[in-house]
Amino acid sequence: MSYFDAASSAPLHPVARQALAASLDEGWSDPARLYREGRRARLLxxxxxxxxxxxxxCRPDELVFTPSGTHAVHLGVxxxxxGRRRVGRRVVVSAVEHSSVLHAAGEEAVRVPVDRYGRVAVSDWAGALGEGVALACLQSASHEVGTEQPVAExxxxxxxxxxxLLVDAAQSLGWGPVGGDWSLLTASAHKWGGPAGVGxxxxxxGVRFAPRGPADERESGRSPGFENIPAIVAAAASLRAVRAEAREEAVRLRALVDRIRARVPELVPDTEVVGDPVGRLPHLVTFSCLYVDGESLLHELDREGFSVSSGSSCTSSTLEPSHVLRAMGVLSEGNVRVSLPLGTPAExxxxxxxxxxxxxASVRERLGAPVGAGAAAGAAAGPSSLVVDALGxxxxxxxxxxAKVIGRVPVGGTVTVLSDDEAARLDIxxxxxxxxxxxxxxEERERGAAYLVRRAE
Amino acid sequence: MSYFDAASSAPLHPVARQALAASLDEGWSDPARLYREGRRARLLxxxxxxxxxxxxxCRPDELVFTPSGTHAVHLGVxxxxxGRRRVGRRVVVSAVEHSSVLHAAGEEAVRVPVDRYGRVAVSDWAGALGEGVALACLQSASHEVGTEQPVAExxxxxxxxxxxLLVDAAQSLGWGPVGGDWSLLTASAHKWGGPAGVGxxxxxxGVRFAPRGPADERESGRSPGFENIPAIVAAAASLRAVRAEAREEAVRLRALVDRIRARVPELVPDTEVVGDPVGRLPHLVTFSCLYVDGESLLHELDREGFSVSSGSSCTSSTLEPSHVLRAMGVLSEGNVRVSLPLGTPAExxxxxxxxxxxxxASVRERLGAPVGAGAAAGAAAGPSSLVVDALGxxxxxxxxxxAKVIGRVPVGGTVTVLSDDEAARLDIxxxxxxxxxxxxxxEERERGAAYLVRRAE
Structure with a gap:
């Protein structure tokens, strides 16, 4: 079995397991109590x-533990x-933030667009910071395509x-600290090999901060609920351990990802590797395959022993393609994200x-996809315009x-595709x-849209 | 060492420890994913x-896991x-609910009073359910004095x-299910010997329910954040294990608590045992000692190897006595709560x-407390009224x-105590x-109040 979805959740690091087991004996008591067991818990x-x-x-008194990365984001935002309600309520985010950030920022948030690599331009970022902006949120690196953001700038x-500025460092904190003069930072332990239950x-x-929700004394009043000390100890210990391996592993995994980036387009026709090839997380790569549905491809790979994830619409509960791929304007069908855990063997x-x-190939065959790069070529025997009804x-x-009919119209001729599938908006x-x-x-229609394509070659 | 504060946090049950260790290998993956590791996590x-x-x-689809009992209460309330905003926003609570419930219910909540045992009267409860009441919250049993509430009624x-009706069952769920036709129920695993991190x-x-806060797909949209599956597995396994021991342990611990209830007033002069002697949790007893500060007494007991907690004002961060003791109108000074973990030996x-x-005795001596029950008796040699300035x-x-001066005024004479200590309001x-x-x-004064006492014997 090869688990290649570390970006969803990393396997528990051995140090996390040891620290968890070692702290169960002393970490169960209430650290707010003054008796022996409470004092021991407080020390941990x-x-x-x-x-x-x-x-x-950061300073220890600047850091609180939350029950998850999602809670850290919700509480932080x-x-x-x-804390800045006198200034305004508007939040600025990149268009490719994690859904927890987008949901916390709300519908009215200003989304700064990204380029085809998934990166914001600092000039766009600066331009969005107008009147009434209470907070800006930028991830350190993309959970979906690995691209690093210009956080320091x-x-x-x-x-x-x-x-x-709130930096969501969920994907990068294991690899190193976030540079630059940020104001708030969030992270999630199970992304670096720590246990679940800790953000x-x-x-x-100096940052104005006014905790919301019912009052609670735990964690400086910033994160309610009884502290999960064994998990917190395991999270901290594993972060330290992961950091100790990070430099060497980053080099090694970067080379493996480079191999995937280079070989996939050679081995599989009609694929697109997305995300920045250089300014990126070391262990993560995303590509998309034409004429493939992501869910079937994930099943095929699972049968072969590979666990990966996908931003294709068919793998989401809403049947919409990933908002990250959409913001980048890249292909979403047959999308595969590979994120290698620490220690992944080259083999x-x-x-x-x-x-x-x-x-x-197996998925494409089953779907009757056009085979070979030249499928669309050849002289047209048909009319100069065609309509494909793909509704439903x-x-x-x-x-x-x-792809099947484009070869039937002459060069200069057009194909109109009627589709009510959200992925078509991106994939056509x-x-x-x-x-x-x-x-x-x-052109928007009552049901879906009509997509017009002109044959150019 | 004798840990007698199970009501704060119970020591980890051996079954919880085993289940936690056993599920670390399969419980770290994302249960929303369709690959092998995700499916295994989902099964757990x-x-x-x-x-x-x-x-x-309840039905499995009526239950979600939260990161703590506090989160369960906040999310539930x-x-x-x-979900009932069209009806109104008012919440009815008992005056002795846990602080998490009181904070979630808000300042405007209607607090139904309790009797000297800490119990609400069903007639009062019914009377509070007027127009515009969105929700009522009643604990199954008191975390501070053990008294059971008439939840079914x-x-x-x-x-x-x-x-x-939302029932906070944090203190009782390990002992058995909550009867009656409740609508919502909350609980906390570390109170029954499960791990921290699970509510x-x-x-x-059929209960109208509209989750608040940013949207999140986890736990039916009712509790955000990545699920902590190993802890959840340990929580469920230990609840089952605790329940298997509950009947026998309840009988045994009830006898031990009865022994404390009977012997403390015999062994220690000027003490008051509070809470219902019969309709109560089996493992919990609370008493207060005149002329003692709770913090010093806890330190003395800690030095002797006993870990207990207290509702005295000196042991709270706000320097106010427990709102539970206050609502009951009982002594708060020298307050001690003993809550026995499962398996506590009689010795x-x-x-x-x-x-x-x-x-x-040691604390009383240090404080110069009047010794012996007859301290106040005797003929008065002083004036018919005295003022004691205890400000600050x-x-x-x-x-x-x-107590020191009451004997100086004649029977029928008065002592006025000036005090700005919140505990005096309850303890005088x-x-x-x-x-x-x-x-x-x-009588309220600019600083504190003047308490008037007439010598009656």
Whole structure:
């Protein structure tokens, strides 16, 4: 079995397991009590806070433990916004933040767009920091495509504008501290090999912060509920352990990811590797495969012993493609995210590369996808315009139908695809870009939209 | 060492430890994922939910796991109130609910008073369920004095009034399911010997419920954040194990608590045992000692190897006596709560009873408390009224000063105690009741109040 989904949840690090077991005997008592068992629990909690703060790069009294990364984000965003309610309530986010950040920021949040690599431009970021902005939120690196954000620069322009910056460091904290003059930082232990049940929320001294929700004395009044000390100890210990391995592992895993980035397009026709090839997390790579549905591909790979995730619409409960891929404007069908846990052997990556082409081919065959790069070429025998009715059909069928008929119209002729699948909005233009065809545009219809494509070659 | 504070946090049950260790290998993955590791995590989560629902007495799809009992209360109260916003926003609570319930219910909540045992009257409860009441909250049993509430009857009158009842079962769930037709129920695993990091929130089908806070898909949208599956498995397994021992342990611990209830007043002069002697939790007893400060007594007991807690003002961060003791109108000074963990040997209780008199005497001696029950008796040589200025002095000094001078005024004469200590409000009347003196009343002053006592014997 090869588990390649560390970005969802990393396997428990051996140090986390040891620390958890070792602290169960002394960590169950209430650290607010003054008797012996309480004092012991308090010592464990204090030591864990010191260690975690050291890894974050903040003071221990700036750091609280929360029950999860999601809680850290919810508490951080709501507390920072409430702390600046006199200024306004608007939140600025990148368009590719984790859903917990987007939900906490609310519908009215200003979403700063990203480029095709998934990165915000600092000039756009600065431009969004207008009147009435209470808080800005930028991830350190993307959980979906690995691209690193210009956090230090964004923190600089935030500081100039007097707007606090919250950095969601969930994906990167195991690899190293977040640079720059950020105001708040959030993270999640189970992403670095710590246990579930522990998030981090750092709030720099001087940042206006007003905790929301019912009052509670725990964790400086910033995170309610009885502290889960054994898990907190395990989280802090494993963060330290992971950091000790990080430099070496980053180099090794980066080379393995580079191998995937280079080999996938060679081994599998009609694929697109997305995300920044250089300024990225060391262990994560995402690619998409034309004419493939993500769910079937994940099943094929699971049968072969590989656990990966996908941003394709068919793998989401809402049947919408990942908002990250959408913001980047890249292909979403047949999407695969590979995120390698620490210690992944090179052989497993090689085996993945040997298995992937067959898995993709098998899904494509089942779907009746056009085979070979030249499927669309050849002289047209048909009319100069065609309409494909793909209403009610799900990703990747509308794109497959388009690919099948484009060769029937002459160069300069058009194909109109009728589709009510949300993925088509992203994947038809992406297909055109990949296949050298001209995407003219979409026209909204009562049901879905009509996508117009002109044959260019 | 004898840990007698199970009501704060119970030592980890061996079954919880085993289940935690056993599920670390399969419980770290994301149960929302479809690959092998995710499916295994989902199986563990589903099985834990079945087991916990069975112990609660609800359907598995009515139960969600939260990161703590406090979260269960916050989420339960806010969701239930939001679900009935058309009716109103008012919450009815007993005056002795846990602080998490009182904080969640808000300042405007209607607090139903309790009798000297700490119990609400069902007629009062019914009377509070007027127009605009969104939710009523009643604990199954008191965390501070052990008194059981008439939950089934309260649920009945709530049902008649069309108001959902939330039962905080944090202290009782290990002993058995909560009877009656409640609508919502909350609990906390570390109170029954499960791990920290797990609360339960049950919401009966048909109860209007609108989760508040940022959207999140976990736990049916009712409790955000990545599930802590190993802890959840350990919580469910230990609840089952504790329940298997509960009947026998309840009988045994009830006898030990009865021994404490009977012997403390015999062994230690000027003590008051509080809470219902019969309708109570089996393992918990609370008493208060005149002329003693709780913090010193806890330190004395800690030095002797006993870990207990206290509702005295000196042991709270706000320097106010427990709101539970206040609502009951009982003595708060020198307050001690003993809550026995499962398996507490009778010998430890006997040793506690042998150590307690010396510990109390030592504190009293240090404070210069009047010695012996007859301290106030005797002929008065002084004037018919005296004023004691105890401003700036903390519990139990104002009461000690009162006790020292009461014998100086003749029977029928008065002593006025000036005090700005919040505990005096409770403890001066309580002292009068215990010593057969007449408490006339208090008059608010710019600083504190003037308490008037008439010598009656």
């Amino acid at each position: 909690l204090d030591a864990a806070r010191e260690a975690a703060a050291d890894a974050v790069g 709501s507390g920072a916004v409430a 964004a923190a600089g322009v935030c500081r100039e504008a007097g707007v606090p 981090l929320l750092a709030v720099r001294k 497993e990556v090689d085996r993945f590369l040997s298995v992937l082409p067959g898995a993709v 059909k799900r990703c990747p069928i509308p794109v497959i139908e388009l 233009p992406a297909w055109c870009g990949m296949r050298g065809q001209e995407y003219v545009g979409a | 989560l589903d099985a834990a939910r079945e087991a916990a629902a069975d112990a609660v007495g 806010s969701g239930a109130v939001a 309260a649920a009945g009158v709530c049902r008649e009034a069309g108001v959902p 339960l929130l049950a919401v009966r089908k 430890e209780v006997d040793r506690f009873l042998s150590v307690l008199p010396g510990a109390v 002095k903390r519990c139990p000094i104002p009461v000690i000063e009162l 009347p309580a002292w009068c009741g215990m010593r057969g003196q007449e408490y006339v009343g208090a």
